[in-house]
Amino acid sequence: MPRLSYAAPTSVPDAIKLLAGAAGLAKVMSGGTDLLVQLRSGRTSPELIVDTKKIPGIVGIRETESGFVIGAATSGAEIGEHAGLCAxxxxxxxxxxxxxxxxxxxxxxxxGNLCNASPAADSVPAVIASRGVAIVVGPNGQRSVPVEQIVTAPGRTSLAKGEFILEFHLPKPKAHQSDAYLRFIPRTEMDIAVVGCGVSVTLDDNGVCIDARVVLGAVAPTQVVVEAGAKALIGSKLDEAALAALDAAARAACNPINDKRGTIDFRxxxxxxxARRTAAIAFERAGAR
Amino acid sequence: MPTISIPSSLRRQFTGGMTQLEVEATTFRRLILELERRFPGLGNQVEESMAIAVDGEIFQDAYSLQLKAGSDIVLIPKIAGG
Amino acid sequence: MSKIHVTTTVNGEPAEFLCEPQESMLDVLRDTLKLTGSKEGCGSGDCGACSITLDGRLVCSCLMLGVEAEGHSIGTIEGVARGDELHPIQRKFLEHAALQCGFCTPGLIVAVKALLEKNPNPTETEARFWIAGNLCRCTGYDKILRAIMDAAAELRGEVAA
Amino acid sequence: MNFVANKSDLKVVGTRPVRPDGMDKVTGKAQFGADLTLAGTLVGKIKRSPHAHARIVAIDTSKALAIPGVKSVITAADIPDIPSEEAFVGEGPTNFRDQSLNCIARDKVLYEGHAVAAVAATSSAIADAALAAIEVTYEVLPHVIDVEAAMAEDAPILFEGMITQGVDPKPTKASNIVKKVAFGHGDWQAGMAEADVVVEGKYDTAAVHQAYIEPHACIASVNPDGQTTIFASSQGQFMIRQYTAKILGMDIADIRVTPAEIGGGFGGKTIVYIEPLAVAMSRQAGRPVKIVMTRDEVFRASGPTSGGTIEVKIGAKKDGTITGAYAMVKLQAGAFPGSPVAPACMCAFAMYDLKNVMAEGYDVVSNRAKVAAYRAPGAPISTFAVESVMDELAIKLGMDPIDLRMKNAAKQGTKASYGPVFPVIGFEEVLEAAKAHPHWTAPLGPNQGRGVATGFWFNIGGESSASVFVNEDGSVSVVSGSPDIGGSRASMAMMAAEVLGIPYEKVRPIIGDTAQIGITGVTGGSRVTFATGMATTQAAERAVDELKKRAAMIWDISPDAVDWKDGEAVPAGANAGGFDPLPLAAIALKAAKTGGPINAEVSINAQGAGAAFGAHIADVEVDPETGFVKILRYTAVQDVGRAIHPSYVEGQIQGGATQGIGWALNEEYIYDKNGRMDNAGFLDYRVPVASDLPMIEAVLVEVPNPRHPFGVRGVGEVPIIPPMAAIGNAIKAATGMRLVSLPMSPPKVRAAFDAAKG
Incomplete structure (x- = not known):
């Protein structure tokens, strides 16, 4: 049984060196909330844990000319406390x-939520809907990757050995642009999404949708960008017809499984x-902006 | 003499279908002994796994319980709990 | 490989310990530092019985490695009362009978203290969602909510202590 | 002591003081099962079967034993192969051999998670390595999970010799049906023939776990001479002692069990799982062994209570008078006999005054964890079906559902459906209080509905011991044998203070270990405040008698000439002499001179427990698109006899109701096709969280039990019985749909909407 090592590098190059140089399985830890559960259950037995939280800038949120930079290991609580991002x-x-x-x-x-690569991750559909970009660093330098290209299958990502995410970039929102996320769970808290949906819309001055993105979670092996859903919204003021088309598009985009959390039919x-309910909230928010 | 009602599950096994009987007994202990004498096995069964309700009140494992003439006695399983 | 030496602060006092890399903060608190007030109900972050604060922020100590405490400040149930004086939250839990078996109580009190430091005037709904990660199987939460709301009012100075 | 009829005569009983153990619990000092570590303690862990049903061909422990730091490895070969022996331990029927085989499998594993071996090592990591190094060779057998599948002719058989008991003629072929039970009187079929309206339905419920937050934990230490100490979290230290002695073939006197604080039990900690294994390994290793279950182990290998199917048929006249009632209850026992099918049948119709009634049931084994007691065992399952059918009946008759229940309510003198006639009971008072409650008539919005349902539980007495020690300074220590699971220490201190006439704060209650106090049954069956309270009350009375004698000696008068009033000895009348009152403390100070320490110990087998009834009102809002059911408002009315500490009585009701809400909406055991539990964690075994619930209003109706000095009935069981039907009935009111399968989770509710639309 290989013994576990732990390292908390204080720079990006050091972290890359550790990750790339590990002989066996090396795991990046940011919040650790998924990793520790997996360690304990024996689902993962890494040889090395690289705790990234001591890398400067990887925790925290910066507002820039072009938008927002969210450090990869920033906790949900800090994100919720950032007034600019909340708005x-x-x-x-x-x-x-x-x-x-x-x-x-x-x-x-x-x-962590993204790289755990669960189809049900809550933040992922929302970030994809708003065209978030992950800044990936690794032995071959830095690259910008649209978030929807990170997860390739349940438990799998497109990151190469030695790579990790340093931060996320979000563009400055346009006028009348806003987003929303809803999920369905059997309780009110403490559950994994049975279905998650992120919607981002941009309206014109008359309230007509000119741009949209609809993303579903937990209904397929990875998050699904529902192109037909966006089409259903664009050009509409979210009337009954648009909602019906969106509903149909969302259903058609699903490729779920039966499991303990829900049946195919239900999902x-x-x-x-x-999709309908999330779009309604996004439209309302966008209209109010 | 107290009257005792025999539940259906015990009737077949022990009393040849008798539903109610009068038993000469002034205590719960004597009731068990008397049942065992008349219907071998029944007294033991009551002793091991039954409670008795006497005029509505339930008693478990109570040899010294006094029975009155005219008491209405019902055998029920011992009650457990959570 | 040898154990890792960690220097940290626990309940305001300097603390040092040695731990294996895979040991959780909860294991360290309970087994090494003998602070058994934090409880393990699940080991997977689903019950909240091991709630502590890390630099003032509420976390599950079962979801944190012991080595991560290096240079940080840990708060546990053992640090909530001041000497022989209970924190108002602890007192209100007692007055409102907001505990039965008491196993979830330390985690809940740590969680509620974090809530009221962040939001001194929560609505009942806000309080319910804040403690949704603290499972209590005995009380149905009713008296816990009453204790929280009453403690919040007292801490705001709205009612006589 | 005679029954105190007037509440106004009580000074302490009925107040709400702070519990004496509370300070330890809000500061983290309280010691629960996993909190004690002794010098040299080894970590004990258990190897469990990955198969639902398999023959154990061989177990090779040699590699595990060879690992440095491994101090003991045991299998069933290391403990006695005890014979089958039926018994009643604590409050429950049991079989010692089954319990032994459930602690560690001998030839066959009967469920996924069944223990096959255990190790004790110097660290957790070494223990894990040892578990991995144990090689078990299995011959996997076909398995069966569901109750009706297990009853089928061609089902895989768990026990080759099991011949169903209680059926005529006696079967010749083995099956998974342990026994058949039947309760009732009159002729239910004739009753149906008399009816104007007959309603029937088939319902099913899922297995649910007690889900106490504290996993099972113990530490055991065996000396070379066999003397053994166990510190463990359980509902009964004497229960642990008895099982451990029996399973390991030890003398009871060699085992001393100290009760840890218990982090919830609800019935699930009334049997042993780990203590005999810890003792067996400590004996081998010569060091203390601590075993703490993981949450995963708790779900797979302890608890739960049965799921089952229930068919109910009720016939009534147009005016609502029930003419006949029938139920067929089939319950999963898990891997060993012993589902609560008898109480399920006995409680099914106990709320009603019925001339023609029959409830029959089957106890059925299958490849699931052996069931354990859970709050009012069996009653919630049958009552879900009966109270759903009662709701349908009310709808069909066009009657108010409370009126229908009132029309048929059991009262004093009613012959209960399970046999006896009821003494003083408070069901009518409960129904009246429910109907009069503002909740019953509050307005509702769209997609909202209101349901009501009732429930019954016997409550029990049993063996209890308590000691009262009058200390030199006049303070009083009360020792009892009942682990305190929900504030009972406060109740004991209050009852003792009431009898002694001294302030509550002067009485300090503790829970004795098995060497410090007489045998006491488990904390369960809603018996502690009743039975142990009765023992405590009697011990306090004896102490008062002794105090009076001592005062008489001080005054040099006859003991008959001394009365006890407000904590003081007073002359019984003018003829007794003109003495100033002698307070308890003054008498205590002179104890040495008047005959020595003033103590009283009472051990009883308490009889006369008072039956209890509850009625719950639930308001729900149903989301037709997702099937999500939100509980908007909840009121639980219950006859509690008399509340000693009303806050903890309310707490029992609120907690029980909430467990019922979880049972109704989301809790269930989910199995995969291999018979393995698929949701063994709090993430997917969904107990209610704080944000799922409204305030739970507990309404205490007090119809005192005349057989208890303070009128106590027992409160803990009843509140889990009505919620499932109350919520099902509320969903029906909101949507017009009858949900017949628990849990009424969103996929099922949505599917019902879809089916209704066609």
């Missing part, structure tokens, strides 16, 4: 603040419901 991306904030309990919020990060139907 600009209420959907991303509410999605992030649905990950686990208050206690989990104190630790869980966007990067498909609720995906349509969540």
């Amino acid at each position: 600009a991306y209420p959907g991303i904030v509410e999605a992030t603040n649905l990950i686990g309990s208050t206690q989990v919020q104190g630790r869980a990060s966007l990067a 498909v139907k609720v995906a349509g419901v969540m």
